[in-house]
Amino acid sequence: MTAGTKHQIGAWVEIPGPDARVVIRDDLPIPSPSAEEVLIKLDCTGVCHSDLYSITGKTPMQLNIAGHEGIGHIMNGKSQWLYEYCNDCEICSKDVTYCPNQKNPGRNVSGTFQQYICSKVKPLTFIPDGISSELAAPLLCAxxxxxxxxxxxxxxxxxxxxxxxxxxxxxxxxxxxxxxxxxxxxxxxxxxxxxxxxxxxxxxxxxxxxxxxxxxxxxxxxxxxxxxxxxxxxxxxxxxxxxxxxxxxxxxxxxxxxxxxxxxxxxxxxxxxxxxxxxSSVGTEQEMKDLLEMASEGKIKAIVDVFDFQELDEVLEKLRINGISGRAVVKLPI
Known part of the structure; x- marks a missing residue:
């Protein structure tokens, strides 16, 4: 992002639901982080069947940008954002992944099908060196x-x-x-x-x-x-x-x-x-760290098909008809 830049490229979901359309736009505002947040420049994002569910209304999205498997950079460090929980309710004391107050990218907060997102630091997981963004993205959800x-x-x-x-x-x-x-x-x-x-x-x-x-x-x-x-x-x-x-x-x-x-x-x-x-839905922070350690040790490796961001609508259609082997990842514009 250059000085004075106010807009970014993202995939805007028009009328989320059965008749939804995904439109690539270059006039979306770059979000401004609060005092408790950081601004993240996304390198790539995975594309998941659950994104289709959000876009088509099976698990309704409240905003207009889907996506939840983003990998990006803040202050020269790689990070991922899957969900944010309150850590204050009775459910969180047992399992934070089922927090009724959680914020899910692509559902009740703006998702990762865009160049920039804001997040608090706590729900971020830092990706170890040696794991590329494209290979890390599918680990964040799948x-x-x-x-x-x-x-x-x-x-x-x-x-x-x-x-x-x-x-x-x-x-x-x-x-x-x-x-x-x-x-x-x-x-x-x-x-x-x-x-x-x-x-x-x-x-x-x-x-x-x-x-x-x-x-x-x-x-x-x-x-x-x-x-x-x-x-x-x-x-x-x-x-x-x-x-x-x-x-x-x-x-x-x-x-x-x-x-x-x-x-x-x-x-x-x-x-x-x-x-x-x-x-079972996603997992805990410790499980995510353990999984990334397994990946760092070469015990697991995601098989990915990498696409340009402009191909997102085509990727979603391929997912709908089960036309992708492994996991789909789209590269965000530089």
């Missing part, structure tokens, strides 16, 4: 979400984890994290490219749901018991039904995929089989 979900399973090394959607944006990170933690991963997806990817990343076994008998093979691999834990990444009822069906008695399901249908499990099944079900 990475921390799947990492926290895996931890909620409380599995022991050598136990079985089922990952439907293992070849996708969250899934391919989940395979790497679970492998690094010593779990046996059954990766479920479809297609030769995803089979090859999942096995290269450390999956114990890959099952193509269009070709293989998933239920039969899972039983064979687990001595007839089923998996110890499953994380459903698919945002539909069928994905959840498959994950639940492969659990052993006392198994644990963690819900991550944003399905709007009712969960296909009855209290009766949970009672007689001892099945536990948890929801």
């Amino acid at each position: 990475g921390i979400t799947i990492y926290s979900a895996i931890l909620k399973l409380r599995l022991k090394p050598g136990e079985w984890l089922l990952l439907p959607g293992a070849g996708g944006g969250l899934g391919h990170l989940g395979v790497q994290i679970a492998h690094a933690l010593g779990f046996k991963v059954i990766a479920v997806d479809t297609g030769e490219s995803k089979r090859k990817l999942c096995l290269e990343l450390g999956a114990t076994r890959f099952l193509d749901f269009k070709v293989d008998n998933v239920a039969k093979t899972v039983k064979e691999l687990t001595n007839g018991y089923g998996v110890h834990g499953a994380i459903c990444l698919a945002g539909n009822k069928a994905g959840y039904a498959q994950a639940i069906a492969q659990l052993r008695n006392t198994g644990v399901l963690v819900c991550v995929g944003l399905a709007m249908e009712e969960l296909p499990i009855s209290p009766f099944m949970m009672i007689v089989r001892g099945i536990s079900v948890f929801g």
Whole structure:
């Protein structure tokens, strides 16, 4: 930003909801930080399915700029901003990620699909040297979400984890994290490219749901018991039904995929089989630091497709039809 510059480039969402349009504008005001905030110049931002949910009204946005996986610079340091919590309510004393007063970029505060944002310093996480902005951005939502979900399973090394959607944006990170933690991963997806990817990343076994008998093979691999834990990444009822069906008695399901249908499990099944079900959304500051340390050590690496900012609308359409492998990142104008 040069002296006297007052405007920036950003993606303005006209009429957020089912008929929303995303328009690239160069006349948006550069925000002015308060005494408690810093101004951040964004290098790039990840583009997530949850951004689509905000833009189209499934998880309504209150302002007009979406995005929440931004990487930028303040005072020569790299940082990320995912959410800001009050740290003062009863919920925060248990888990800040569910604070009812939190500020979420792209929902109730202006998001990262723009060149500049303001934030208080506390909710920022500084990115270690050696991790590029493009590779760090997907860790801020996809990475921390799947990492926290895996931890909620409380599995022991050598136990079985089922990952439907293992070849996708969250899934391919989940395979790497679970492998690094010593779990046996059954990766479920479809297609030769995803089979090859999942096995290269450390999956114990890959099952193509269009070709293989998933239920039969899972039983064979687990001595007839089923998996110890499953994380459903698919945002539909069928994905959840498959994950639940492969659990052993006392198994644990963690819900991550944003399905709007009712969960296909009855209290009766949970009672007689001892099945536990948890929801998981992003993660804690400490989990984010631990994840970045794993990335610094080379244990995980996001597979990214990098696009120019002007291609954002095209990227959103590709996400809508599941046309992107790995994670999408757009570079902000210099």
